[in-house]
Amino acid sequence: MKLIKLTAISAAVLASSAALAAEPVIVVDDTQAATADAVVYEAEPVAVAYEAEPVAYEAEPVAYEAEPAPAAYNNDAGIIRNTTGAIFGGTKTLFNTAINPAAVSAEVGTLGYGANVAWSINDKTELQAGWAGGDVADLFGGDFDADDVNYDVDADFSNPYLGVQLRPAGNWFTMGAGVIVPDNDIDVTANAEGDFFKLDGIQYNAAQTGNLEGSLEHRNKLAPYGTIGFRPNIGNNWGVFGEVGAAYMGKTDATVRSTNPDADVNYTDAQGNTQSIKGSEVANIAERELEDKDWLEWFPIVKVGATYRF
Known part of the structure; x- marks a missing residue:
């Protein structure tokens, strides 16, 4: 019976060396009675797998909106199309407008x-x-x-x-x-x-x-x-x-003004009386x-x- 036990243990060790990761592990408990059949425990292999999740970084598109250029003087029409731009667009625009x-x-x-x-x-x-x-x-x-x-x-x-x-x-x-x-x-x-x-x-x-x-x-x-x-x-x-x-x-x-300011000037009033005043008063x-x-x-x-x- 001991020979059977040793044989079983040796076989289990060899088997575990070959397929420890994939095959079940067989363990014989020798604490059982000599006459009892061997008790086999089958240990499930534990596999721990870490799967790395792919990380993707998506860059947000950045849009730059170009500022409209200041209004330019239109030599053909002789007008400023964008009055606000002409006023606030800078000295150069105002100068060009003034000289055109x-x-x-x-x-x-x-x-x-x-x-x-x-x-x-x-x-x-x-x-x-x-x-x-x-x-x-x-x-x-x-x-x-x-x-x-x-x-x-x-x-x-x-x-x-x-x-x-x-x-x-x-x-x-x-x-x-x-x-x-x-x-x-x-x-x-x-x-x-x-x-x-x-x-x-x-x-x-x-x-x-x-x-x-x-x-x-x-x-x-x-x-x-x-x-x-x-x-x-x-x-x-x-x-x-x-x-x-x-x-x-x-x-x-x-x-x-009179050219004769101090001269006496005669006139007839409303009652027909002759009066006189200075030339400056007539003026x-x-x-x-x-x-x-x-x-x-x-x-x-x-x-x-x-x-x-x-």
Whole structure:
């Protein structure tokens, strides 16, 4: 029986050496009775397997959105397409816009002889800067009446202006608005009616009074204006225009002086009595009449001209 046990143990050891990992392990318990059959325990092999999960790193795509370039001046159309970009896009863009106007114009009218430069904001809006001036008194006939006195006018105008020109319907019809900075010298000389200056219904001896000469000045240092007009094109680059409107120059300050301020000037009052006052007093009466007249408080604007577009 011992031989059987030894044989079984040896066989089990050899078998376990060959197939320890795959085959069951047989163990003989010799604690059993000699007569009892051997008890075999079958040990299941333990297999520990570690399976590494594949790790994948997926890089998120990064997108860079290019900032739009600042608006560039369009030499063909003469406009800035992207106004916001033009304003905030940097000094270079503004500089290029300033030195590349859309149009230049020559004009003549009640404000004087002059010219303007225009920059297009879009296809319906232009910003204009201009000047008009010179001796334009003849455009008003060269004289005017204040009460019963006729005055000759000699004018030297200077009217720089800044405004906006609109094409609300996108055609030749235009509307304009802006501000004028008037610096106009207006000199006046009173014309006697026969031998008298008639002021407030009273006739003053003209020979004793001497000449009544003075000047007018409008009170507004900034004069708002509005116009309507037309601007048709007559070719690829050339066009003409006409405008009518008005500027509010404000009330008038007048200065009148007599060439014989200390002379006694005779006149007949309403009761038929002969009276006399100084020549300077006659000038003061004429001055008050001129200020009451408020000559050209609403200054008429009439102009025509030609335009060249780039």
